[in-house]
Amino acid sequence: MNKVYTLYFIHHSHTDIGFTHDPPIVLALQGRFLDEALRLADKYANLQSDGAFRWTVETTYVFYRWLQQASPAQIERFKVLEKAGRIEVTGMFANITPLFDTDQLIESFQLLRPLRKDYGFDITSAMNCDVNGENWPLVDILLELGIEGFTMAINTHFGGAPLTRPDVFWWEGPSGRKILAYNGWPYDTGWRFGIGRDKDDLEKTWWPLIEKRLEEINYPLPVLMVQSYHPFGDNGSAYEEFTHFIDAWNTEEKSPRIVMATPKMWWQAVKEYSHLVPTYRGDWTDYWNFGSISSAREEAINRTSRARLRSADAIAASTLSQPDTSKAERLAKSFRTYRESAWHSLNLWDEHTWGADCAIRYPGNEDTATQWHHKANFAYTARSLGLLLQRDALAELSHRVMRSKPDDLLIFNPLPWSRQVSGQVAPWIATPRGGPLDQTAARHFQDRVLHEDLMVDLLEALLGNPDKRLWLKPTEVPGYGYTVISKDDLVEWDPPQQYSEEATIENSFHRLTLDRERGGVVSWVDKRLDRELVDRSAGYPLNGYVHEQVADRSHPWPRNLMFHMAWQSEQVERDRGWKTGWRSERRPAQKVLSHHMYRTPLGCGVIQTLESPGCIGTLKQIVFLPDFTDYVDCISWWDMGLDSHPEATYLLFPFDIPGAQARIDLGGQAITAGVDQLPLVCRDYYTAQGWVDLSNDDFGITIALPENPMVQFGDFHFGHNQAEFTLHRAMLLGWVTNNYWETNFRAHQPGQVRAHYRLWPHKKGFDETRAHRFGLESSYSRPLIQHLGESTNGEPALTKSGSLLSLPEGQSTLSPILTLHLKPATGEPGLIVRLLNASDREEQAEVSSGLLHIHGAQVCDLLEEPLKNIEVRGGAVKVTIPPRRVITLRLNISF
Numbered sequence: 001m002n003k004v005y006t007l008y009f010i011h012h013s014h015t016d017i018g019f020t021h022d023p024p025i026v027l028a029l030q031g032r033f034l035d036e037a038l039r040l041a042d043k044y045a046n047l048q049s050d051g052a053f054r055w056t057v058e059t060t061y062v063f064y065r066w067l068q069q070a071s072p073a074q075i076e077r078f079k080v081l082e083k084a085g086r087i088e089v090t091g092m093f094a095n096i097t098p099l100f101d102t103d104q105l106i107e108s109f110q111l112l113r114p115l116r117k118d119y120g121f122d123i124t125s126a127m128n129c130d131v132n133g134e135n136w137p138l139v140d141i142l143l144e145l146g147i148e149g150f151t152m153a154i155n156t157h158f159g160g161a162p163l164t165r166p167d168v169f170w171w172e173g174p175s176g177r178k179i180l181a182y183n184g185w186p187y188d189t190g191w192r193f194g195i196g197r198d199k200d201d202l203e204k205t206w207w208p209l210i211e212k213r214l215e216e217i218n219y220p221l222p223v224l225m226v227q228s229y230h231p232f233g234d235n236g237s238a239y240e241e242f243t244h245f246i247d248a249w250n251t252e253e254k255s256p257r258i259v260m261a262t263p264k265m266w267w268q269a270v271k272e273y274s275h276l277v278p279t280y281r282g283d284w285t286d287y288w289n290f291g292s293i294s295s296a297r298e299e300a301i302n303r304t305s306r307a308r309l310r311s312a313d314a315i316a317a318s319t320l321s322q323p324d325t326s327k328a329e330r331l332a333k334s335f336r337t338y339r340e341s342a343w344h345s346l347n348l349w350d351e352h353t354w355g356a357d358c359a360i361r362y363p364g365n366e367d368t369a370t371q372w373h374h375k376a377n378f379a380y381t382a383r384s385l386g387l388l389l390q391r392d393a394l395a396e397l398s399h400r401v402m403r404s405k406p407d408d409l410l411i412f413n414p415l416p417w418s419r420q421v422s423g424q425v426a427p428w429i430a431t432p433r434g435g436p437l438d439q440t441a442a443r444h445f446q447d448r449v450l451h452e453d454l455m456v457d458l459l460e461a462l463l464g465n466p467d468k469r470l471w472l473k474p475t476e477v478p479g480y481g482y483t484v485i486s487k488d489d490l491v492e493w494d495p496p497q498q499y500s501e502e503a504t505i506e507n508s509f510h511r512l513t514l515d516r517e518r519g520g521v522v523s524w525v526d527k528r529l530d531r532e533l534v535d536r537s538a539g540y541p542l543n544g545y546v547h548e549q550v551a552d553r554s555h556p557w558p559r560n561l562m563f564h565m566a567w568q569s570e571q572v573e574r575d576r577g578w579k580t581g582w583r584s585e586r587r588p589a590q591k592v593l594s595h596h597m598y599r600t601p602l603g604c605g606v607i608q609t610l611e612s613p614g615c616i617g618t619l620k621q622i623v624f625l626p627d628f629t630d631y632v633d634c635i636s637w638w639d640m641g642l643d644s645h646p647e648a649t650y651l652l653f654p655f656d657i658p659g660a661q662a663r664i665d666l667g668g669q670a671i672t673a674g675v676d677q678l679p680l681v682c683r684d685y686y687t688a689q690g691w692v693d694l695s696n697d698d699f700g701i702t703i704a705l706p707e708n709p710m711v712q713f714g715d716f717h718f719g720h721n722q723a724e725f726t727l728h729r730a731m732l733l734g735w736v737t738n739n740y741w742e743t744n745f746r747a748h749q750p751g752q753v754r755a756h757y758r759l760w761p762h763k764k765g766f767d768e769t770r771a772h773r774f775g776l777e778s779s780y781s782r783p784l785i786q787h788l789g790e791s792t793n794g795e796p797a798l799t800k801s802g803s804l805l806s807l808p809e810g811q812s813t814l815s816p817i818l819t820l821h822l823k824p825a826t827g828e829p830g831l832i833v834r835l836l837n838a839s840d841r842e843e844q845a846e847v848s849s850g851l852l853h854i855h856g857a858q859v860c861d862l863l864e865e866p867l868k869n870i871e872v873r874g875g876a877v878k879v880t881i882p883p884r885r886v887i888t889l890r891l892n893i894s895f
Contacts, residue, residue, distance in 0.1 A: 004214060008225040008261040008269065009195060009246065012056040013236050014129055014187050015095060018353040019744050020235045022367075023374040029235060030062040031069065037238040038078055041086040044243060050259045051246030055238055057089040058127060060111040061344065067119070075119070082121055088262035089115060091126040091147055098286045098687040099299075099350035099709065101667020102137040102836060103820040104306060106862055106886065108347050109145055113826070113863040125263035127151040129187040129227070131352045132159040133286030133681055135666045139173025140884060144862045149180045149267035152284070153187040153227050158563050158741060159287030160576045160721065162680040163280070164217040166224065168270055171678075172281035174669050174884035180270060180277075182225060185573070190228025195258065196242045197231070203254055206572070213572040220276040223269045224256070283671050285681040290718070291354055291745035292687075293710050295372075296737045296753050298379040300707035302349045305379070307706075307779045308386035309342055311414040313823035314480065315393035315784075318804050318852060319400075320824035321831035321893055331396040334389060335824070342385035349378040354745045360559075363644050363747035372746065394786040397482070400895065402797045403788040407431070407487040412784040413477035415776055416807035416819045420474040420628060422602055423783045425490055430470050432787050469493045471601045472783055474628045479810035480822070481803035481850065484788065491601045499596035505604050505623070509630040512606075512623060519589045519610045520544040521623060524632070526761045529699055531656075533761060538654030538731055543623060543634040543757075544588055547614035548716065549647040551585040559646055559742040562719045578721035586716065587613040603627045614649055616641040616750075631704075631760040631774075637752060640737065644747035648718070648738035651755055652731060655701055660694040660730035662713045663766060665775055668818050668836045669884070670768045673713060674725025683725040684717040685710060685735060690775025694730045695766040702771045703732055704758040704778030710735040732757075769816045772838060773809070798895065803850035805891075806876075808835065817845045817881065825890055826864055833889040837881035847889060848876030856892035864888060 013033050017023050037055035044053040057063045067075060081087045093108035100108060115121045126147045128134060132154050142150055150171065154161040163169070163183055171181040186192075193210070194202030214224070230236025246258045259265070270277075292299050316335060319328040356371040398410050409430070411421055470490045477483050504513045513523040520541025524533040534542045550558040565577040589612040596607045605624035612619040615638040624633040636651060662673040667689040674683060686692075687709050693702045694713075705711070712718070712733040714726070718740065736755045739747055758778045762770065803810065808817035816839035823832045831852070837843045848854070857877040858866040870877050870889075881887050 002220060002222045004211070004219070004222055004224045004256050006223045006269070007256045007258045008223060008266045009190055009242070009258055010056050010225060010227045010261055010263060010266065011054065011190075011239065011242055012058045012187070012227065012229065014229045014234045015059045015062055016234045016353040017094065017348055017351050018355055018371045018375060019357050020233065022370050026235055027062060027065060031066045033237040034063065034066045035074070037087065038074060038081070040238050040240055041081045042077060045081065045084065045086060049247050050250050050257065051243045052260060053086070053240065053243045054260050054262050055087050056127075056262050057087065058129065059092055059094045060089070060115060061093050061348075063089060064111050064115065079120060085262060085264070088125065088264055089121045089123050090263060091123045091142070091145065092128055093347055094351040095128050095130050096134070096347070097131060097289050097292065097350055097352050098133060098135045098666075099289065099292060100135065100347070101689045102135070102141070102669060102886070103310070103667065103834065104347070104350070105135070105138060105141055106820070106834065107343055109141065110863065112145060113865070116863075117865070124148045125151070125267060127153070127263060129153040130155045131286060132156075132161070132288045133284040135669075136174055136283040136671065136676070137666060137669045139171055139179050140175045140177060140886070141862065142179055143173070143177050144886065147179070149182070149263060149270070151182045151184055151263060153184045155186050156574060156576060157565050157743075158577075160578075160680065160682070162284065162678045165573065166219065168221060168277045170274075170277060170279040171284075172279055175882060178279060180267060180274060182266075184225060184227065187227040187229055188233070189226045191231060193226065195226070195228060196239060196245045199245070199249060199254070205570070207256070209570070209572045221270065221273045223273070225261075225266045280678050282677040283666065283681070285677050285683070286687060287682040288352065289687045290685060290710060290735070290738060291741040293708075293735060293737050294354065294739050294741060294746035295376065295749055296708070297749070297751065298349070298376050299709065300754055301383050302346060302379045303707050303709070303779075305346055305382040305386045308390050309346065309382070310821060311780065311784060312386060312389035312393050313821065314414045315390070315397055315412060317822050317824050317831045319396050321829055321891070323829050323894060325829060328396050331392050334392045338385045338389060342382055342389060345378045345385070346382040349375070349382060357744055359744050360644070360739075360742050360747045390784070394784060395790070398786045398788055399790060400798045401482070401484060401788065402800050403484055405486065406789045408484050408788040409487060410482050410484050410786040410788055411472070411475060411477050412482045412786070413479060414784065415479060415780055416809040417479040417773070417813070418476060418810065419479070419777060421477050421783050422472050422474045422628070423781070425470045425472050425783070425785055427470065429785050429787055430487055430490060432789055469495070472785070473601055478801060478803040480805055480807055481801070483801035493601050499598055501595050502597045505597055505606055505625055507603065507625045507627055510625055510632060512625065512632070514595070514606055514608065514623065515541055516592055516595045519592050519608050519621065528630075529761060529763065533655055533701065535654040535656040535729065535731065538652075538729060540588065540652045540654055542653050543621060543636070544652045545610070545612050545619055545621070545636065546586050546588050546650045546652055547612065547647065548584050548586045548650065549645060551583040553645055559740065562646065562740060563742075576721060578719050580720050582719055584716070589619060593618060612638065614647060615639060631758050634757045634759065636755045639752055640749055642748050642750050644739065646738075646740050648740065649736045649753070650716075651734040651736060651757065653703065653734065653757065653759070654729065654731040655694055657694050657696055657700055657730035659696045660700065660727060661696070661766070662727055663693040663695070663771075664711070665689045665691045665771065668772065668820065668838050670771065673727070677725075680723060683722040684720050685712045690779055691771050692732060693766055693771050694732060695762075697765045699761065699763055700766055702760045702762060702774050704760070704775050706758070706779045706781070707754065707756050708734055708736055768838060769814065772818055798851055804852045805850045806848040807833070808845045808847070811846065815843075817843055820886070829892070831891045831893050832860075832864055833891060834886060835881060835889070836886045837883060840883045842880060842882055844878055844880050845887075846876055846878045847891070848874075852893045852895060854891050854893055858890045860888040860890050862886065862888060864890065866890060
């Protein structure tokens with residue numbers, strides 16, 4: 001071990017969008033904190049000592065808001081101090097969770113464009129605090145953005161930090177490139193150790209303990225970094241006393257020398273010794289995110305909103321990317337007004353703060369209720385604005401499309417490959433409300449989603465609403481394109497009045513048998529694989545519901561039976577507080593109250609109504625077999641109540657797949673559980689994006705997760721604090737809800753909960769390309785339909801069917817290139833195409849003209865700034881994409 005001679009001290013606020021105050025108050029206060037930090041940095045601007053005041057801007061979202069209301073004089077002074085190194089702006093949008101997939105991460109960084117381009121800030125560092133992990137693709141995204149160092153300050157409350165912190169290491173990303181990372185102590189550590197409050201406590205108590213810790217872990221560097229906030233705590237302001245303390249400490253020549261620093265100063269010090277630090281490769285898998293499903297309904301809504309916003313961008317790109325956008329001024333105004341707010345709301349739901357610090361202890365408290373409604377508003381705002389933007393984009397495109405009759409319908413496919421689209425058609429889409437001469441009915445009124453998908457409406461139809469339904473039977477729609485059908489092509493369906501009680505349903509792909517007494521699937525024969533897929537020895541049926549709770553209901557604080565943090569410990573690194581042997585009570589569904597087998601225009605299924613613990617009323621489950629494809633849909637609903645005793649609900653899928661491996665999608669990046677992970681990160685549960693997969697070398701099952709991100713594998717593992725991952729049984733546990741957190745997440749979530757798992761058996765071993773496609777098709781399964789009653793208003797008529805562009809996935813089913821995002825370019829007209837090479841080999845990608853003609857093209861950075869022109873040959877552009885890398889293209893297009 002090297003003796004530490006210099007301690008770098010980084011001062012910042014910890015940004016919680018809530019927790020200590022209501023979110024609107026937090027945002028106002030954070031602006032005031034920036035005012036105060038600017039005042040102090042200016043006050044000590046001429047001080048050249050190590051204690052000279054320096055401030056670090058932790059997140060870009062609150063800073064961007066401050067810039068919108070700061071005076072020109074404040075902004076200019078801020079820029080001068082930033083150039084002088086007295087203030088540093090770091091790069092993360094907020095303290096975010098693994099709910100961000102790769103593309104959403106990139107979208108969240110778009111604030112760097114105005115911060116760098118318009119204001120000239122030199123942003124080369126990134127930091128996240130509190131949260132326990134980040135998705136692996138973040139490494140390559142940070143490197144593409146010119147970020148040189150990434151700092152984590154993990155709070156191990158109900159969690160854990162990897163490795164043996166404090167650690168400086170090279171974090172190797174999926175592409176093989178590496179970024180310097182610091183696995184630091186929590187962001188309160190400077191104050192905890194005595195800096196700014198007690199020199200004797202630092203010198204005589206804490207520094208000897210720190211040196212002992214560094215010796216134990218063989219810390220290799222002569223420099224160390226700690227962070228600190230204001231003594232107030234989270235959402236604290238700048239604290240002047242730190243400057244006085246550090247200067248007094250150094251004047252007395254105490255050891256170590258303390259430098260009030262910014263992250264850039266820290267990383268400059270580290271680089272001299274970077275050859276001494278190890279390399280670790282893998283996902284920084286998070287512990288904290290289990291709290292996200294304390295509000296499972298809103299989490300499902302936000303997942304749907306993300307797909308909807310990407311669809312809106314893709315459709316709008318066809319018209320807003322044209323050289324002359326004046327003909328689409330209504331749509332342009334809509335996007336100028338609402339798009340940024342929609343995406344920021346989506347991101348703020350996925351930010352790490354869910355509610356008030358008192359939410360669990362006082363679930364009926366006014367602070368608890370207020371902060372929850374502000375948090376939920378992010379999800380509901382993203383939903384509403386996503387609906388508006390998608391509707392406006394579809395309506396604008398429809399003006400340009402040929403039609404035979406005024407009641408024709410346009411069906412849009414936002415995915416790059418041709419596919420069959422089907423589902424229920426809402427009555428106001430097939431026949432818009434409004435007068436027969438009102439040619440703007442579609443534009444002004446079609447912005448509702450009555451039901452989440454056909455299954456929800458199906459349940460209502462079969463259980464008491466006999467009205468006729470209109471259904472779109474499987475219809476082939478070109479990739480990133482559309483087709484026009486006649487309203488007469490829709491199928492009118494009368495819900496049946498009589499139901500069969502048969503236990504078995506089947507189609508040409510599968511035969512499923514359900515338990516009519518206890519519920520769930522007890523047999524699943526895949527006819528192509530010629531094998532049984534349900535593990536009957538697991539003790540649970542497939543799609544079996546389980547309610548879990550802490551067994552001891554008399555304990556004064558039962559969450560301590562799962563986890564207990566020794567907050568007053570005098571250890572430098574507190575022990576993890578997991579109680580791995582916590583006693584649970586787990587109960588399955590008790591009995592089937594009704595069992596109905598039915599047939600629709602799309603396939604056959606079974607609805608079961610069950611008496612189940614943990615539900616208010618009954619549990620309803622649908623298992624559905626489409627006629628036209630080879631997956632199985634499992635959809636469940638139930639209502640939850642106001643019980644704040646720690647409880648969770650699961651849907652279990654025990655598969656008979658000997659020797660299976662578990663894989664998880666991080667959003668265009670697959671990881672193998674227990675393999676592609678940093679040491680000592682979470683192996684008890686995972687946050688998935690589009691899908692998870694359980695496969696051996698011969699066959700497997702990919703499970704799409706369009707709405708429910710949290711999963712466990714093999715058995716119930718919450719709180720086990722596993723150092724290694726072992727899969728003894730190929731069982732997926734869809735973790736739908738819990739209220740296990742003991743601070744700011746929800747104590748209960750009354751109302752409806754929904755879970756949707758789509759199961760796809762496949763021959764041979766795991767294929768990442770196929771898994772990504774299946775996950776995307778499941779996330780974009782809802783038909784995008786527009787009534788064509790509006791006139792074309794003299795716009796150039798497009799054919800009745802076609803692809804707007806030909807994208808890599810549409811040219812080959814084997815292509816590992818993923819089109820992450822299509823959107824209008826910022827600033828000058830153009831269409832942005834964001835492509836990811838989701839493979840470990842270099843790939844060539846081609847984008848070619850369709851109904852949109854490509855006239856010019858540029859390769860851009862992730863912030864959409866041009867890097868170089870590329871040749872357009874025969875209406876197509878070709879680029880080579882290195883393994884696991886993202887490339888951004890800007891296309892000049894016209895119809």
